[in-house]
Amino acid sequence: MKKRKGLYSWLAALLLVTVFASGCSGGGQKEGGAASPPKGEDGGKQVEILLGYYSSDSSDAKMKELIDRFEEQHPNIKVKTQSAPYGQFYQKLDTQIAAGQAPDVWLSDGVYVMKYAQRGAAKDLTDWIVRDLKAEDYYGLDFNKDAEGRYWGVPQGIQVGVLFYNKDLFDKAGVDYPTEDWTWEDLKSTAAKLTVDAAGKTAEDAGFDPASVNQFGLTFFSITEGWFSVMKSYGGGVLDEKAENSIVNTPENKQAFEWMVDGMQRGIITDPVDLKSFQSNTAVFPSGSAAMRIGIYARVQAANEAGLNYDVTLLPKGPDGKRVSPVIANSWVINQKSSDKKAEAAWEWIKYWATEDEVQKQWTELGEAVPVKKSVAQSDVFLKAGEQPANRKAFLDSLEFAQTLDNNAVWEEWVGKFNENAERAFLGDATIDQALSDADAAVQTVLDDFYKK
Amino acid sequence: MKYKLLGRGIAYLLIGISSLIMLVPFATALMNSLKTYREYTTVPPRWIPEVFQWSNYAAVFKLGNIGGYTVNSVIVAGLSVAGALLSCSMVGYAFARLRFPLKSALFVMVLGTMMIPAVVIIIPHFMIFNELNMLDTLTPLWVIEWLAQPFGIFLMRQAFMNIPKEYEEAAKMEGCNPFQIYWRIFIPMARPTLATLAIFTFMGKWNEILTPVIYLTSNEKYTLPIGILSLSGQWTGNEQLMIAAALVSLVPILLVFLFAEKYFVQNHNMAGIK
Numbered sequence: 001m002k003k004r005k006g007l008y009s010w011l012a013a014l015l016l017v018t019v020f021a022s023g024c025s026g027g028g029q030k031e032g033g034a035a036s037p038p039k040g041e042d043g044g045k046q047v048e049i050l051l052g053y054y055s056s057d058s059s060d061a062k063m064k065e066l067i068d069r070f071e072e073q074h075p076n077i078k079v080k081t082q083s084a085p086y087g088q089f090y091q092k093l094d095t096q097i098a099a100g101q102a103p104d105v106w107l108s109d110g111v112y113v114m115k116y117a118q119r120g121a122a123k124d125l126t127d128w129i130v131r132d133l134k135a136e137d138y139y140g141l142d143f144n145k146d147a148e149g150r151y152w153g154v155p156q157g158i159q160v161g162v163l164f165y166n167k168d169l170f171d172k173a174g175v176d177y178p179t180e181d182w183t184w185e186d187l188k189s190t191a192a193k194l195t196v197d198a199a200g201k202t203a204e205d206a207g208f209d210p211a212s213v214n215q216f217g218l219t220f221f222s223i224t225e226g227w228f229s230v231m232k233s234y235g236g237g238v239l240d241e242k243a244e245n246s247i248v249n250t251p252e253n254k255q256a257f258e259w260m261v262d263g264m265q266r267g268i269i270t271d272p273v274d275l276k277s278f279q280s281n282t283a284v285f286p287s288g289s290a291a292m293r294i295g296i297y298a299r300v301q302a303a304n305e306a307g308l309n310y311d312v313t314l315l316p317k318g319p320d321g322k323r324v325s326p327v328i329a330n331s332w333v334i335n336q337k338s339s340d341k342k343a344e345a346a347w348e349w350i351k352y353w354a355t356e357d358e359v360q361k362q363w364t365e366l367g368e369a370v371p372v373k374k375s376v377a378q379s380d381v382f383l384k385a386g387e388q389p390a391n392r393k394a395f396l397d398s399l400e401f402a403q404t405l406d407n408n409a410v411w412e413e414w415v416g417k418f419n420e421n422a423e424r425a426f427l428g429d430a431t432i433d434q435a436l437s438d439a440d441a442a443v444q445t446v447l448d449d450f451y452k453k
Numbered sequence: 454m455k456y457k458l459l460g461r462g463i464a465y466l467l468i469g470i471s472s473l474i475m476l477v478p479f480a481t482a483l484m485n486s487l488k489t490y491r492e493y494t495t496v497p498p499r500w501i502p503e504v505f506q507w508s509n510y511a512a513v514f515k516l517g518n519i520g521g522y523t524v525n526s527v528i529v530a531g532l533s534v535a536g537a538l539l540s541c542s543m544v545g546y547a548f549a550r551l552r553f554p555l556k557s558a559l560f561v562m563v564l565g566t567m568m569i570p571a572v573v574i575i576i577p578h579f580m581i582f583n584e585l586n587m588l589d590t591l592t593p594l595w596v597i598e599w600l601a602q603p604f605g606i607f608l609m610r611q612a613f614m615n616i617p618k619e620y621e622e623a624a625k626m627e628g629c630n631p632f633q634i635y636w637r638i639f640i641p642m643a644r645p646t647l648a649t650l651a652i653f654t655f656m657g658k659w660n661e662i663l664t665p666v667i668y669l670t671s672n673e674k675y676t677l678p679i680g681i682l683s684l685s686g687q688w689t690g691n692e693q694l695m696i697a698a699a700l701v702s703l704v705p706i707l708l709v710f711l712f713a714e715k716y717f718v719q720n721h722n723m724a725g726i727k
Contacts, residue, residue: 060672060683082670085682092667098576101583279493279692287491306491 047345048078049338052103054089062366066359070352077345097121104338105346107156110328110404111411113144114243117152118409123334126151128347133354138372139396143329143404147242153331154350157369159296160402161229161326162312162394163187164303169194169215169291173202178292182316184230187292188263191217194291195268203268210267217268219290220260221281223405223415224326227422229294231256232403233318238418238443243408244451248418248440255319257425257432264426272423296328297370297395304388312389314398327402330369370395410450417442486510486697493693509697519698521673522680527705529594529665529676530658536599537654538647544601545609546635550621560610567603571663579667593668594661594676598654605650612646613639648716655709659702677702 055063060083067079082103084092090112096102097116108116116122129151135141144153165178175193182190195203198212220226231237236253239246263269270290275281278289285293286306293299294315303310317323332350334343353359360376363369367385371377383392405411418439425435481500485493486509488502513519547553548560582593616639624634640647665676675683681698 055683083672083683084666084670085679088662088666088679088682091663095575095579095667099580099583101579101588279498302490 045076046078047076047341048080049105049342049345049349050080050082050103051346051349052082052089052093052106054086054107055083059366059368062362066353066362069359070349073352074345074348077348079349100337102335102337104335104342105349106333106335108153108331108333110143110155110159110330111407113153113329113331113333114146114407115409115411116333117146117150121336122152123336123338123343124150124152125154125334125347129154132347132351137374138354139370139374139377139399140327140329140372143327144331153329153333154354155329155331155372156353157330157363158372158399159224159298159328159330159369160395160398161224161294161296161315162398163292163315164285164295164299164310164312164389165292166285166288166290167309167311169288173291177311178313178316180314183319184233184259184316185319187218187316188259188268191263191268191292192266193217195266197267203266208267210265213267213274214289216270216274216284216290217292218263219270219275219284219293220263221270221272221275222419224296224328225294227256227260228326228405229315229324230260232324233316233322234259235318235320235322237406238414239406239408239447243406244447246414246440246443246447248443249436253436254432257422257436261425261428261432265428271426273427294326296326298368300386300389301367304386308388310389311391312394313391314394323401325398325402327399327404329372329404370399408447410446414443414446417446482696482700485693486700488693490691490693506693509694510701513694513698513701517680517683518673518675519677519680519701522675522677523702523705525591525674526659526677526702529591530655530705532595533598533658534651534654536595537602537605537650540599540601541605541650542609542640542643542647543635544606546613546639548606548610549613550634550639551631563603563606567607575663575667582668588668589670589674590668591674594658594664598658605654608646608650609643612643616642644716648713652710652713656706659706 051067053063063083064081067081071077071079082092083089090109093102093106102121108122113122117124126149129141133141133154138155140155140158141151143155143158145151163178167177170177173194175190178187178190192203194215195208195213195217196215197203197209198214199207199209201208203210203217228238231253234252234256236247236250236256238248260269264271270284275284278284278287282299282302284290285295285299286302286308288306288308295303295312315323315325332353334346334350338346354372357373357376360371360373361381364371364376364381364385371382376382377396382396385392405415408414421430421435421439421442424430424438425432430438484500484502487505487507488499488509489506492499492502544563548556548563578593578597579588582588587593587596620638620642621634624638629637660678661676662678662682665679669675669679672680672683681695681702
């Protein structure tokens with residue numbers, strides 16, 4: 001037994017070292033979840049909130065400036081921040097929610113607000129919104145309203161879809177620019193003239209080869225910048241009003257799909273395989289490989305960076321004159337589990353963000369999103385924010401007929417299922433009828449898994 | 454003789470060609486890191502940029518706190534390697550050589566834990582580290598490795614099982630206790646395996662994304678992978694800069710690999726046995 005003593009004492013030493021080292025590497029920092037708010041002079045009026053947001057390098061600096069300004073105005077509120085790159089932000093957030101450690105207020109992608117609401121992670125903000133915000137001053141408060149009329153978030157910045165077009169490619173082909181009277185059929189017949197194969201023939205010429213297209217008439221993918229607005233303006237859609245049942249299998253959707261599949265088979269619209277040959281789905285338009293795209297406001301950045309000569313206009317109308325733009329309202333959400341005091345402090349932050357012109361202006365200058373406050377959006381801060389696109393008003397006009405993307409608790413799951421089946425139709429692996437009825441069943445299953453339990 | 458040379462020539466040629474094929478993705482990444490955004494997105498793709506944008510590499514260092522991220526990554530990877538080598542070799546030695554009750558059952562359990570997907574463990578881990586007040590510190594990223602991970606245990610046990618009994622017996626005659634046998638004989642003899650484990654651990658920790666994202670909140674504590682990711686935004690990224698940053702972050706892995714490689718070729722388990 002004596003022989004083992006060396007080993008045990010060594011192990012004990014190692015454990016001590018480990019514990020000691022880990023205790024030190026904290027650097028004396030207290031974690032938001034465990035820290036009690038520092039007591040101010042006035043008997044604990046001070047409150048500390050944790051603010052979570054996703055950001056890039058450029059927006060991070062701006063966000064920090066705006067937070068500093070907020071703390072100056074509200075000396076009793078201390079804001080701790082937690083940020084992560086967009087792709088990782090939600091992994092972290094979902095872990096924290098599961099562990100009861102989520103931020104008091106966080107920035108949610110518009111399509112996830114209902115997920116947090118319906119899973120009990122987000123606080124119902126209806127009373128505060130009614131009390132403090134004038135609905136007519138803002139774009140998109142209603143984008144976070146559920147079927148019962150409750151509000152779950154306040155928009156931080158808005159993304160709305162319009163039609164982008166590359167002026168140089170139109171000029172080269174000698175074709176007139178898109179107008180606001182276009183239907184989807186008009187778009188397609190013009191797009192055909194702008195679709196060029198390797199031999200220089202357009203989709204209208206005899207002997208055109210759809211397998212070797214170098215320049216597409218329209219680039220098109222997934223939901224927001226793909227099928228959503230087409231299906232909706234044809235009078236169809238994926239989910240019903242309550243976003244709890246599938247309405248995929250309808251004649252209107254079939255008509256919309258016929259328009260899309262025909263365009264892809266003729267080589268005019270990028271199909272899922274075409275997209276694979278590009279660095280990314282969003283690179284097709286900025287690289288000058290497509291004459292038009294359905295694009296949200298944020299796409300302006302890449303188009304400007306690539307130095308395109310382009311402009312934007314409203315999305316085309318459906319056969320009956322119906323027009324629908326996709327909209328995503330990225331929003332501030334308050335944690336359901338936060339104490340009243342913290343939730344109220346978090347609401348102060350949201351109010352500051354939405355009501356202060358200065359904040360709205362500074363955020364608009366980043367060029368990432370359409371401002372939520374109408375007075376700022378309708379001023380030169382937004383409308384004259386840059387040389388291009390000239391017709392920025394199209395974004396604001398589109399908000400008049402914008403619809404959210406059937407957001408609900410299982411949004412990501414059903415969109416995935418729908419895309420899988422839609423792609424089979426797009427690539428000609430299934431008939432449209434087959435794809436729609438399969439999609440209908442798959443989407444309904446996802447919905448029932450959540451709502452019927 | 455002639456034929457032998459010819460055969461060897463053909464073999465080298467084949468090896469050479471396949472190495473070149475392996476290098477294509479890497480070369481593509483290098484070329485992409487030297488383009489402007491416009492060149493990067495152009496279709497059909499141009500493989501070689503018109504003008505090599507060496508300034509991209511300078512831009513990477515200006516963009517974010519790359520130096521700080523690197524220091525954090527070195528701390529995490531370094532401490533993880535140290536922890537994995539010590540803890541896994543000890544446990545591996547116990548399983549390979551010591552006698553204690555339920556040894557086989559315990560070993561099966563250790564292997565069994567390898568079957569549990571990492572994602573399942575994230576939330577319990579997160580809660581434990583939260584209770585220990587270690588969120589937003591680098592500790593959770595490396596301390597786990599001091600607790601002997603099953604893959605390392607398995608690797609070390611296999612290496613120690615292959616060491617001939619004669620060494621141990623000789624050492625016992627000289628009056629060594631089990632710990633001394635482990636420390637003076639087994640550790641030096643298992644160098645190639647230790648080097649393998651060191652490389653695996655280093656690479657795993659160096660490239661890890663999920664754990665740092667979940668535990669770290671302040672930018673100054675970021676490790677390289679999430680530091681690089683934070684250079685890109687939700688909507689638009691300067692992808693060419695991301696690639697440049699990723700290539701920069703490869704350098705330490707190459708250095709570790711070159712350093713550890715010499716131990717791979719030294720395998721003298723049979724020395725001193727007649």
